[in-house]
Amino acid sequence: MTKSLARRRALMLVNPNARRGGEGLDSLVARLAEGGVDAVVERFETPDEVSADIVRRQHEADLVIVCGGDGTINSAAKGVLATGLPMGILPMGTANDLARTLAIPEDLLAAADIITAGATRRIDLGEVNGHPFFNVASIGVAADLARGLTREAKRRWGKLGYALAAIKVLASARPFSAQIISGSGRVRVRTLQIAVGNGVHYGGGAIVHQDATIEDGHLDLYSLELRNVWKFGLMLGAFRRGEHGAWHEVRTVKDTEFDIRTRKPRPVNTDGDIVTTTPAHFVIRPSAVTVFAPA
Numbered sequence: 001m002t003k004s005l006a007r008r009r010a011l012m013l014v015n016p017n018a019r020r021g022g023e024g025l026d027s028l029v030a031r032l033a034e035g036g037v038d039a040v041v042e043r044f045e046t047p048d049e050v051s052a053d054i055v056r057r058q059h060e061a062d063l064v065i066v067c068g069g070d071g072t073i074n075s076a077a078k079g080v081l082a083t084g085l086p087m088g089i090l091p092m093g094t095a096n097d098l099a100r101t102l103a104i105p106e107d108l109l110a111a112a113d114i115i116t117a118g119a120t121r122r123i124d125l126g127e128v129n130g131h132p133f134f135n136v137a138s139i140g141v142a143a144d145l146a147r148g149l150t151r152e153a154k155r156r157w158g159k160l161g162y163a164l165a166a167i168k169v170l171a172s173a174r175p176f177s178a179q180i181i182s183g184s185g186r187v188r189v190r191t192l193q194i195a196v197g198n199g200v201h202y203g204g205g206a207i208v209h210q211d212a213t214i215e216d217g218h219l220d221l222y223s224l225e226l227r228n229v230w231k232f233g234l235m236l237g238a239f240r241r242g243e244h245g246a247w248h249e250v251r252t253v254k255d256t257e258f259d260i261r262t263r264k265p266r267p268v269n270t271d272g273d274i275v276t277t278t279p280a281h282f283v284i285r286p287s288a289v290t291v292f293a294p295a
Helices: 025-034 048-056 070-083 097-101 108-117 141-148 151-157 159-171 229-241
Strands: 008-014 037-043 063-068 087-091 120-128 131-133 136-140 176-182 185-191 193-197 219-224 250-255 257-262 267-270 273-277 280-292
Touching (some): 008 025, 025 037, 025 108, 048 070, 070 131, 087 108, 108 280, 131 267, 185 219, 219 280
Parallel strands (some): 008 063
Antiparallel strands (some): 136 193, 136 267, 176 257, 193 219, 257 280
């Protein structure tokens, strides 16, 4: 394990409701201290507290460590963006898609070693109607899934909970009309889902696009324009590999900015939580956040 020459102070924000939020904090704090990082643990009750706490305590810390899943990391985005503090990730959630994108292991002690090693990357941040996201923002099936997937189901069933909830949502899914506006023009679609990705992974390991990275300065959009919802079952492998654009029912567009308009407001899900509604304006913030990741 690489040790720092100078000790660093960390604000360690813990989501006690995360699927692994109760695991071995003492051993993690000790492991960080061995590597020269002195962590002050703060538990929070609501996501709104996270960024506010980072901003309020920025002068007490050299870095922020977020302990939780993708929703918890998302709640820290505005704080790290405002302060410029580098962010470490201890993946304690169900899907841990950002950790997967950054090659941060689910073994928490190994993830702590990445923070103490000190190697960092500058990554992009997506934004929809002023709300940041690291992985993906969705309208349609995934937003309905986010509303129906309870905290209890995540804790009890883990990734299987996503699959069970997805089957239930797909059974009742109906296409909706939308207008997609980008630098290449505007198009009207009938779709089950529009997803706009900033990172690589989402939904517990699916890939936004086979060529996507979280450092390419672009957003990757796809629109799922199926007439028969059950055909989606045949496409699952392609979605897991990011090759869904090969199906003619899937429209894909890469750009730095999108507008999505619908006849009536529809909920928008970012990194697992509903945060806004359409009309939705998407933009990319290139190299906006510094994260600790494997060299």
